[in-house]
Amino acid sequence: MYYEPADADLPSENVWSTDKYLNHVPQLFETLREKFGEDIRLLHDVHHRLTPIEAGRLGKSLEPYKLFWMEDPTPAENQEAFRLIRQHTTTPIAVGEIFNSIFDCHTLIQEQLIDFIRTTVVHAGGITQLRRIADLAALYQIRTGCHGATDLSPVCLGTALHFDTWVPNFGVQEYxxxxxxxxxxxxxxYSFKDGYLYAGETPGHGVDIDEELAAKYPYQRAYLPVNRLEDGTMWNW
Ligand SMILES: [Mg+2]
Known part of the structure; x- marks a missing residue:
């Protein structure tokens, strides 16, 4: 029941090269557009791996392929970095899966440095706080795009779907x-059919827990992979 990129027991090692990445990604999206055409929405997660100027360069090189969003181009703690990215590209930017409060994103929102805010119910203070973030974002035509990886439980997804059903500036829900x-x-x-999620009719967030069944799955350790540069230096995964 691991989050997909995680490995059972000890982490695997990946090799990271920013130069190769920056050359490869535009070729990848060129191929995708050729193969699937213009009508499909394409998104890319950079995983906080670039510097601001590298992120600006990547966004610029991806403009011909009209991404729906470029996610987490730089370490998200530094809101000011997005000023530099924004000066260099019109590729839409999505950030927020690691944010814990409105104070992590108020500069991003008020200076219109992003296009999608990706905060989640469980990380960013519950539904009330998430509503405040979404309302602030709405003033600046920034839409929501709640994080929805499988390390977030079905309780989080069920709650997110009710939030999504309400929020006027809804963008998309990760699933x-x-x-x-x-x-x-x-x-x-909740249920999923033909690309759409449905919150269902059960009162509340609509998610229960079967504690007896849960007891059959004791904790097993798992780790996300680690990155090394080509010279062996440890690097942010
Ligand atoms: Mg992500």
Whole structure:
């Protein structure tokens, strides 16, 4: 029941080269546009791996392929970095999956440095706080795009869907399918069909927990991979 990129027991090692990445990604999106045409929405997650000027260069090189968003181009703690990125590219920017409060993103929102705010119910202070972030974002035509990786439980997804159903400046909801085992431990009212998520009709967030079944899955350690540069230096994954 691991979050997909995680490895059972000890982490695997990946090799990272920013130069190769910056050359490869535009070629990737050129190929995708050739193969799938203009009508499909394409998104890319940079995983906080670039400097601001590298992110500006990547965004600029991806402009011909009209991404729906470029996610987490630089370490998200530095809101001021996005001023530099914004000066160099019109590729839409999405940030916020690691934010814990409105104070992590108020500069990004008020200076219109991003296009999508990706804060989640569980990380950013619950529904009330998320509503405040979304309302501030709405003043600047910034839309929501709640993080929805499988390390967030079905409770978070069920709650996010109710938030999404309300929020006037809804953009998109990230959805990674949980495993069958996780879905069984968390009986839920929401469903997914043909690219759309439905919150269901159960009162509240519509997600329960089967504690007896959960007890059959004791904790097993797992780690996200680690990155090394080509010279062996440890690098941010
Ligand atoms: Mg991400």
């Amino acid at each position: 990674m399918r949980h495993t069958e085992e996780t879905d069984a431990v968390f009986p839920h009212a």
